[in-house]
Amino acid sequence: MATLLAPWHWLLDTFAWPWLLLALPLPWLARWLLPSARGTAAALQVPYGERLQRVAAVGRRGFGGSAGALAWLGWILLCVAAARPQQLGEAVQPPQAARDLMLALDLSASMREPDMDLGGRSVDRLTAAKAVLADFLDRRGGDRIGLIVFGRRAYALTPLTLDLDSVREQLNDSVIGLAGQETAIGDAIALAVKRLQARPAEQRVLVLLTDGVNTAGLLDPAKAAQIAHAEGVRVHTIAFGGEGSMSLFGVPMPMPGAGDEIDEAGLRAIAKTTGGRFFRARDTSQLVDIYAEIDRIEPIRQPGQALRPRIERYHWPLAAAFACALLAFAWPRRRLA
Structure with missing residues (x-):
């Protein structure tokens, strides 16, 4: 066909x-189908009829x-x-506001800590982070998003893509310990830099979320930040986690000193070295506000679809x-x- x-x-x-x-033959059809008009009145007799x-x-x-x-x-x-x-x-390419973002999510054992409140119930840090990231992805129409998870090692689950459904599926399937029980922040930054090298310099952005300190990996976070700076990658770091908790007769109780496990100074130094920003989120509402702020500071004007x-x-x-x-x-x- x-x-x-x-x-x-x-x-x-x-x-x-x-x-x-299809209207082209209408005059010919009208002339062929309609009968000719015949007059019945008597002809007018004039002396100059031949003329x-x-x-x-x-x-x-x-x-x-x-x-x-x-x-x-x-x-x-x-x-x-x-x-x-x-x-x-x-052909023209109208500009559109879009972003190319790599998301790096910590899947180490400390993300199992149930010190987050989500919808009135206590949940672990990873569940809270997934909920906020899912809402973040829902508002990313036209953006390219890539997902990296890290624990003892760092893995790229999705490259930069417009298929946010695939990113969301990979995020939902991520579980604590998938990449190991420890925290390789430096390796996660290095992997993101490698994935972003093909993008224009102004579009190389990494958002790294972790609740701990660097305890594994081949690359020191400070050295990884210097590499990111040399490659023009801005790293926004998010220190995520409450004050920790422990269970006493089934009731979650604050655990003294747990909040000190997050290397805020190190994350702040990474952001400063790369030209990014450091954020501290102790609950889901603060995390939502942080991603909204990232929304405002990372808009990128780039050519849209050619028309x-x-x-x-x-x-x-x-x-x-x-x-x-x-x-x-x-x-x-x-x-x-």
């Missing part, structure tokens, strides 16, 4: 309403010849104008049809003169 329609694709590309070209017949014969010859051809040409041009001929213009605008050209055949109509009416009078 597609092969049969292929020769007619040019009609769809050239005309907005190609079906109006009138000669004048009528000249008029019929004129209209049936050049004038008739002009009338037909005018009708054809009018149908073409009604079908709205169009021309494809040069070829359609330029209307119907006024040319319409003007030609009007000219043909004037000539068709004026032609018999010129012959008579």
Whole structure:
């Protein structure tokens, strides 16, 4: 079927309403189908009847010849104008606000700490982080997002992609310990830098969320931050976690000193070295505010999808049809003169 329609694709590309070209044979059909009008009144007798017949014969010859051809040409041009001929213009890429963000999520054992409140219930840190990140992804229309998880090692679960459903699925499937029980912050930064090298310099952004200190990996976080700075990657760091908790007769209780396990000074230094910002989130509401702030500080203007605008050209055949109509009416009078 597609092969049969292929020769007619040019009609769809050239005309907005190609079906109006079916009106081309209407005058011929009307002349062929409708009966000729016959007069029943008595003919008028005049002494100069032969002269009138000669004048009528000249008029019929004129209209049936050049004038008739002009009338037909005018009708054809009018149908073409009604079908709205169009021309494809040069391709343009309208700018749009979009972002290219790599998200690095800590999956170490400390993310199991149940010191977060979500919807009135106590949940572990990873569950709270997933909920906030899922809402963040829901508002990322047009953005490219990549996902890195890290524990003892760092792994890229998704590259930078517009398919946010895949990112969301990988996020939902991530569990504590998937990348190991320890925390390799330096390796996560290095992996993100590697994934972002192909992007333009102003679009290299990493958002790193962790609740601990660097305890594993091959690369020291400070050295990784220097590499990120050299490659033009801005790293926004988020220290996430409450004050910790322990269970006493099934009731979560604050655990003294647990909040000190987060290396806030180290994360702050990473952000400062790379030109990013450091954030501290002790609950989900603060984490939501942080991602909203990242929304505001990382908008990127980049070319959108290339489009070829359609330029209307119907006024040319319409003007030609009007000219043909004037000539068709004026032609018999010129012959008579």
